[in-house]
Amino acid sequence: MSARTDVEAEQNQASSGVTPDTLGATLRxxxxxxxxxxxxxxxxxxxxxxxxxxxxxxxxxxTLARHRLVNSTLKDEVAAIHAWTPKCYTPEEWEKKKGGS
Incomplete structure (x- = not known):
């Protein structure tokens, strides 16, 4: 369900407790x-x-195992939101991707 106003958006986010910061902290x-x-x-x-x-x-x-690991780590958070798309990399893969290789 999408919010119709900024106030409604803030209320939705506050009620779920899910923010980019909370997701990031849990993953780290x-x-x-x-x-x-x-x-x-x-x-x-x-x-x-x-x-x-x-x-x-x-x-x-x-890739499937990585997504399962992330989704199980964020089980409660993912259940509270509508859509979640993780892109998962090892540090080595990320360095290659950043380097444009």
């Missing part, structure tokens, strides 16, 4: 993520997020 703590970039694509209502997550815990894991 529980997945030892060295880089987390979370974008709120919902216009500020806190219902649709896209994330880039860099963690050594993704090593030797398939």
């Amino acid at each position: 703590e529980k997945l030892e993520a060295s880089h987390v970039d979370i974008a709120d694509l919902s216009g500020g209502c806190g219902q649709m997020f896209e994330a880039i997550i860099v963690s050594p815990k993704f090593a030797k894991k398939t």
